[in-house]
Amino acid sequence: MTLSGKASIVGVGASSLERDPQRSVLSMAGDALMGALDDAGLERGAIDGLCVQIGSPRGADYDTLALTLGLDVRYASQTWPHGRFTATVITHAAMAVASGLATRVACILAMKNSDLGRIGEANNPFFYEQFRENGGPHGEEGHIGMASPVAGAAMALDLYCRTYGKDRELLGAIPVAFRAHARLTPDAVARDPMTQEDYLACRPIIDPIRLFDCSLVGDGAVCLIISQAGLATVAQRPVAITGVQGVRASRESYIFGPLGLGVGQQSGKRLNMREARGHPAYRMAGVTPERIDVLGVYDSLSPLALYTFEDFGFCGAGEGLDWIQDGRIGLGGERPTNLNGGQLSHAQLNGWGQVRELVTQLRGEAGARQVQKARTAMWATIGGDALVLERN
Amino acid sequence: MSESADPIVNDLNRPFWDGAAEGRLILPHCAATGAAFWPPSPISPYPAGRAVEWREVDPHGTVLASVIYRRPFQKAFAGRLPYGIAMVALDCGSRLQAHVHAPDRPGAPRSGSRVTLNWEVLSEGGPPILVATPILN
Incomplete structure (x- = not known):
C-alpha cells in the first residue's frame, strides 16, 4: 500500500502577515481557515479533521481552534511549538484521509511572535529550552553561554566551511535570490532590494551568521485543506500529494546541519549522491530531482537551504556554495526555489508559506513569479522531511 | 522570570x-x-x-568549529561580549562544546587549534563550566 496520490490539497488560505501585538492568533487562524474554505468552495461542516502545527503559547491548541472556529472534527493531532514538522503535519492529514479516519482535514499553522522576544531571550516562553536536558533543540547549552537557535546554525556553518574549505560569503546568494522573489510577492514582509554588497555589509549576530541569514520573526497563519483525492473537484484545482516523508531523528541528525554534520556527535559521513537521490519521498512519487519544477526549502536560517540542496541530490555534498551561484535558484534559473521569498523574506511561517506557494505555482496562479509549465513541486528540509506535489 | x-x-x-x-x-x-x-x-x-x-x-582535544557572539542573548553572559563557543573533539573521541574567552584575540582557539578544557566558575555562586584554552607549544 502506498500513500501516493491518496490525498490532495484542495484549498489554501492565509492571514495577513503584519506584526501586530494587538491581533489574536485566533483571528489569524480564522482568516486562514476561512480563506482556505472559500478557496476550496467548502463549508466548515465538510471538515472532519484538524492537524495543528504550533500550540499555545506561540500558537493556539487544536481544542481552542476547533471550539473557537466552529469546527467539529473526529481526528485531531498537533505537534510542538517549533517548526520542523510542516511535512509531518501534512503527512498526518494525508494518512488520516487515506485510511478513512477523516475525509477532509484542515492543517493549520498559526503563530504570533510579535509579543514574544526572540527564542533564547528571557522574555520568550522558550527561554528554558537552552537548558533542556541533554541539550536544546538546536544544540543550545545555556550554562556555557550558548543560547539562541542562531548559535547552532553558526557552529554548523563554520564546521561546513572548514570541512570543505569554502568561502562563507558565497552563502549570500541564498538571501539575495529569495529577496528578489519576495519583491514579486504582494504579501511578502521584506521587499526592499538586497544585493550581495548589502549582504556583506549587514551586521553580525553570532559569527559566522549575519542578520540577513536570519528569518523574519513575525505573525501569521496558513491553512491547507487536505482531502481524500476522490472527493476533489476540478473547480478546486487540486494538487496531489504523491510523495511524503517525515522528519528524521538520530545521533547522525542535527536539525541545523546536513545529515552527518552537526554540533553533536555526528560522524561527518555525508549522504552520497546515490543515497540523496534515493530519498524516500522521490521513490514514493517515482520522480528524480531533475523532475522538480519548483522547490520550496526550509530557510529559517540561510545555511539550511544550502544543505537541503545537497541532501536531496540537487548537488553533491560540499558543492552547494558553488552550485547556488549565478541565478541557479532564482526565477528563470535551473532550480527555482522559495518563489514567494521563503522564511528569509516572505514571512517566518515555519515553511507553510512555501508549501502554500508550491500549490499556487502548480495551479499556475503565481502571476509575475510563475514558473512556466510547473507540474511537479517539492517541499524539502534539512530535517529530511519532504513532500512531492503534482498537478492533477 | x-x-x-x-x-x-x-x-x-x-x-x-x-x-x-x-x-x-x-x-x-x-x-x-x-x-x-x-x-x-x-x-x-x-x-x-x-x-x-x-x-x-584526558581534557585535551582539537577545535572543529567555533562561533563568536556579537550580541547578547542572556543577561548572565552579556558582560562577556564578544565571547566564543568552541566545538571540541576530545582525544577520547567524544565532542563537547566549551566557552571561549576573548575570541578575537590573536591565538584564541579556532578551528584546528589544540586546546585543553578547564573548569571555571565565571560568576560567584555559579556553576563551573568548561572553557577551551589553547595548549601552548
Whole structure:
C-alpha cells in the first residue's frame, strides 16, 4: 500500500502577515481557515479533521481552534511549538484521509511572535529550552553561554566551511535570490532590494551568521485543506500529494546541519549522491530531482537551504556554495526555489508559506513569479522531511 | 522570570557535575566497547553495548568549529561580549562544546587549534563550566 496520490490539497488560505501585538492568533487562524474554505468552495461542516502545527503559547491548541472556529472534527493531532514538522503535519492529514479516519482535514499553522522576544531571550516562553536536558533543540547549552537557535546554525556553518574549505560569503546568494522573489510577492514582509554588497555589509549576530541569514520573526497563519483525492473537484484545482516523508531523528541528525554534520556527535559521513537521490519521498512519487519544477526549502536560517540542496541530490555534498551561484535558484534559473521569498523574506511561517506557494505555482496562479509549465513541486528540509506535489 | 544560567543536574548526569566540582572531566563510557560518549544516557548508544560506566578522560582535544557572539542573548553572559563557543573533539573521541574567552584575540582557539578544557566558575555562586584554552607549544 502506498500513500501516493491518496490525498490532495484542495484549498489554501492565509492571514495577513503584519506584526501586530494587538491581533489574536485566533483571528489569524480564522482568516486562514476561512480563506482556505472559500478557496476550496467548502463549508466548515465538510471538515472532519484538524492537524495543528504550533500550540499555545506561540500558537493556539487544536481544542481552542476547533471550539473557537466552529469546527467539529473526529481526528485531531498537533505537534510542538517549533517548526520542523510542516511535512509531518501534512503527512498526518494525508494518512488520516487515506485510511478513512477523516475525509477532509484542515492543517493549520498559526503563530504570533510579535509579543514574544526572540527564542533564547528571557522574555520568550522558550527561554528554558537552552537548558533542556541533554541539550536544546538546536544544540543550545545555556550554562556555557550558548543560547539562541542562531548559535547552532553558526557552529554548523563554520564546521561546513572548514570541512570543505569554502568561502562563507558565497552563502549570500541564498538571501539575495529569495529577496528578489519576495519583491514579486504582494504579501511578502521584506521587499526592499538586497544585493550581495548589502549582504556583506549587514551586521553580525553570532559569527559566522549575519542578520540577513536570519528569518523574519513575525505573525501569521496558513491553512491547507487536505482531502481524500476522490472527493476533489476540478473547480478546486487540486494538487496531489504523491510523495511524503517525515522528519528524521538520530545521533547522525542535527536539525541545523546536513545529515552527518552537526554540533553533536555526528560522524561527518555525508549522504552520497546515490543515497540523496534515493530519498524516500522521490521513490514514493517515482520522480528524480531533475523532475522538480519548483522547490520550496526550509530557510529559517540561510545555511539550511544550502544543505537541503545537497541532501536531496540537487548537488553533491560540499558543492552547494558553488552550485547556488549565478541565478541557479532564482526565477528563470535551473532550480527555482522559495518563489514567494521563503522564511528569509516572505514571512517566518515555519515553511507553510512555501508549501502554500508550491500549490499556487502548480495551479499556475503565481502571476509575475510563475514558473512556466510547473507540474511537479517539492517541499524539502534539512530535517529530511519532504513532500512531492503534482498537478492533477 | 529567573535568568539563571544553571544547568539541570540529576541522577543521569550527576557524575559529570561532581567531577566538575573537583576540576575533573568525567564522561560516560560504554562498558562493552570502552568508548566514551556524550550526552549522558542510561544505556550505551553503541549497538554492541548496554551498560554504562563513568571514567575520567584526558581534557585535551582539537577545535572543529567555533562561533563568536556579537550580541547578547542572556543577561548572565552579556558582560562577556564578544565571547566564543568552541566545538571540541576530545582525544577520547567524544565532542563537547566549551566557552571561549576573548575570541578575537590573536591565538584564541579556532578551528584546528589544540586546546585543553578547564573548569571555571565565571560568576560567584555559579556553576563551573568548561572553557577551551589553547595548549601552548
